[in-house]
Amino acid sequence: MPELPEVEVVRAGLAPALTGATVLGVTVLDERALTRHRGDGAHFEAALTGRRIVGAARRGKFLWFPVADALVAQHEAAPVEAVVAHLGMSGQILLRAPGAPPERHERVRLDIHHPDHGELTVVFADQRTFGSLALDPLVPAADAAPGGYGTTEATVPAQVAHIARDPLDPAFRDAGFRASLARKDSAIKRVLLDQSEVSGIGNIYADEALWAARIHPEVTARVLSTRAVNRLLTEVRAVLEKALAEGGTSFDAQYVNVNGQAGYFAHSLNAYGRTGQPCPRCGRPIVRVSFTNRSSHYCPHCQRAPRITR
DNA sequence: TAGAGAACCTGGATGC
C-alpha cells in the first residue's frame, strides 16, 4: 500500500518528466478518479489542457503538481493551482510512451510534451478507486515553511492544508508532536495513522516502527514517556528512510514505481504480515489482532506497555 | 470537542 516511501519514489520518478512539461490533452476514463475534484471529467480535462506543469511536490501521502498557464514564464508568477494526487490503496502513476495500450484499471490519461523528453503519456491507474486526482487552489502553508518535499514555495493545495508534516520533513517539529501526544487519549497506533497529527505513516510502517520502538500499538498515547516518544520518532524515521532506500514495499502489483517496478522493503519487514512467525528479536511468535477496522501485528513479549515516567 | 467506528471499493483468497 502506498505510504510515504512509496509515494516519494513516485514523486521522484515523475519530477524530471513532468517539470516543465505542457499538457497536450487529458482523457478521463472513469470519473470516480475525480472524487476530490470540484467539477466533472469534462471540467478537469478543459481546466488542465494547455497548462504547464512546474514541479512535483509531496506532503505525507499527498502529491501535487503546480500548474501555470503555458504562456506565463516560470519566473514571472508563482502558480496558484496544482493537480493533487492521492494514490489511496492501489493507485499508480505510470509514465508510458505516447499511444501505449491502456493499463488495467486505467482511470485518467494525460498526454504531455516535455522540452527535453518529447511526448510522454502519464497514466493514473487505480484498482480499488480510493485514489484520486483534482485541480485545487494553492493556499499559504500555515507555518510559512516550504509546503512539502520537492518545493520551495510556502504553499499547499487547499485540500492538503489540514495534513500534518511528515517526520522526514525538515519543518516537522518533534516538540509539537510530543505535546500533541501528551493530550491524546487514543491508542498510539491510531495517532500514528492520523494524518492530521503526523503524515506519511500507514498500517505497515506504523506496525514496523512500533515494533522497533518496543511499544504496544494499543498503549494510550498520553501515557508514553518523553523517552518513549523520542525512541518512536527515531524508529519511525529509520523505518521510512530504509524503506525509501529500498524503493518501498511491494506485496503484489498494487505498488510499483513510475516504470512499473516493485520495491524490495517487504523482505525487511519485522512485524507486519508475519503472523505466527518468530519475532526477529526474541523468537516468540508475532501476533495479529483486529485494530480500528484493520489488522495490527506486534510481538507481545517485546512490545509491552512502557512505564509511566514523565 | 474528542474519540471511535463505519463506509467507500475491487479483486484475490478461501470455504463450501
Added chain:
DNA sequence: TGCATCCAGGTTCTCT
C-alpha cells in the same frame, strides 16, 4: 467448477 463470503486499508463522514 462455481458461487458466496472474507479480507486488505487511506480517508472522510457520522455517531456517541
